[in-house]
Amino acid sequence: AHLVRISYPGRLRDSTPILKCISPCLQLLPLSRYLLCEIGVSEPASLQLLDERAVYTAVKAAVCRAHGDYGAALSSISFAVKYVNAHTGVVFLRCRKRYYRLIWSALAFITSLDSRGKKIPCFFNCLHVGGTIRTCQKFLIRYNTEQLHRMLPRCRNEAERLEVQKAVRSCSLKCTRREEEEEDEWDEDK
Amino acid sequence: MQEPAAYERLVYKNASEYHYMKISLIFEKEGKRLEAAFFKQLIISALRDLYGEVGAAFPFDVLKFDEASLTAILRVYSSGLVKLWSALTLLGSYHNESCAVRVTQVSPFLLALSGNSRELVLN
Numbered sequence: 001a002h003l004v005r006i007s008y009p010g011r012l013r014d015s016t017p018i019l020k021c022i023s024p025c026l027q028l029l030p031l032s033r034y035l036l037c038e039i040g041v042s043e044p045a046s047l048q049l050l051d052e053r054a055v056y057t058a059v060k061a062a063v064c065r066a067h068g069d070y071g072a073a074l075s076s077i078s079f080a081v082k083y084v085n086a087h088t089g090v091v092f093l094r095c096r097k098r099y100y101r102l103i104w105s106a107l108a109f110i111t112s113l114d115s116r117g118k119k120i121p122c123f124f125n126c127l128h129v130g131g132t133i134r135t136c137q138k139f140l141i142r143y144n145t146e147q148l149h150r151m152l153p154r155c156r157n158e159a160e161r162l163e164v165q166k167a168v169r170s171c172s173l174k175c176t177r178r179e180e181e182e183e184d185e186w187d188e189d190k
Numbered sequence: 191m192q193e194p195a196a197y198e199r200l201v202y203k204n205a206s207e208y209h210y211m212k213i214s215l216i217f218e219k220e221g222k223r224l225e226a227a228f229f230k231q232l233i234i235s236a237l238r239d240l241y242g243e244v245g246a247a248f249p250f251d252v253l254k255f256d257e258a259s260l261t262a263i264l265r266v267y268s269s270g271l272v273k274l275w276s277a278l279t280l281l282g283s284y285h286n287e288s289c290a291v292r293v294t295q296v297s298p299f300l301l302a303l304s305g306n307s308r309e310l311v312l313n
Contacts, residue, residue: 068242105244 031097032078035104036128036136039089039113046120047089052081054115055091059103066106075102082133091124092136100129206298209271210253213278215260218288226255229262233274236281241273250274253300261294263303271296 039055041047060079064072075095082092095103107124114120127143130136148168155161215229224232230252238246250266266274278291295303 064242066242066244068238068240068245070241070245 030078031131032094033097033100034082034130034133034136035093035095035100035107035126036130036140037091037093037107038125038127039091039122040125041089041120041122046118048086049115049118049120050084050086050089050113051115052084054113054120055084055093056081058110058113059093059107062110063103063106066109067102071102071106074099075106079103090140092133097131104129204268207268208265209268209296209298210300210303211264211266211271211275211278211293212295212303213262213264214292214294215262216290216292217260217284222260222287223257224260225257226252226262229255229260232281232284233264233278236277237273240277240280245273245277248273263300265300268298 039047039050059081060072060076063075067075077096077099078094079096080094082094084091093103104126107126110122110124112119112121128136128139130139145168148164152161152164152168155164215224215232233250233252234246237248241248248266248270250264250270252262253265254263256262264274275293275296278293281289281291283289295306297303
């Protein structure tokens with residue numbers, strides 16, 4: 001059903017206007033927002049079961065529960081799970097700029113992911129909202145560098161320390177995958 | 191020479207923070223009675239279907255409810271009027287019984303709901 005805006009004396013301010021008057025400067029390019037999230041699980045082994053479909057269905061179900069038919073329909077306009085990293089639990093979600101808050105608020109209500117028949121209890125932690133994937137990648141590199149810096153004082157032996165220092169020095173946009181692998185190796189040692 | 195008359199014009203952009211709706215619930219089956227609590231629960235479930243838990247949590251009040259004629263006066267914050275009205279429009283059934291909501295009057299002022307030109311009786 002279409003929702004029609006009723007006009008009466010006094011201007012209403014509701015957060016998501018359905019009909020928008022045509023303004024002189026039209027922005028016709030579909031703007032999107034990329035949500036950089038981190039999935040936290042109690043057992044790191046269950047992270048390996050992570051895949052895009054499980055995240056997609058979980059987020060859609062959470063938005064439907066929190067915001068109803070209205071929210072589910074609006075947020076699913078060009079909603080996609082762009083990237084899932086099963087080692088670190090990093091997820092990129094893409095949605096429309098106007099409705100990203102619906103998804104953002106619903107992320108807090110996700111308690112479990114259903115992947116290949118198994119239920120993984122988890123929580124979603126939104127780290128960054130960016131306009132493009134590139135800005136999100138840049139933030140992720142800075143964030144991972146900070147995490148590695150925090151890990152450095154807790155290194156147990158010299159080999160681990162050297163590895164972490166090497167990883168920190170090699171942080172750049174091109175070397176993202178290698179740096180994540182090194183972080184993962186360190187995690188396994190721990 | 192006379193000074194120009196001074197006057198002051200007050201313009202209210204937002205007339206009132208609440209909006210009041212007079213609605214009536216119509217069932218397919220005649221003669222159905224409902225309690226005020228069930229009526230409010232019905233509206234909340236309509237809000238939940240359309241706007242989810244966040245929408246269902248939006249506060250509104252049932253100021254008056256007449257069980258015999260199933261008419262009610264609702265009060266809602268102005269920011270939630272569109273949500274409430276759209277949820278009432280799309281309300282279709284109550285416990286597997288078809289029903290509909292007719293919105294008789296909407297006004298930012300409660301006094302305006304005391305009478306309307308449809309029910310005006312001229313003597």
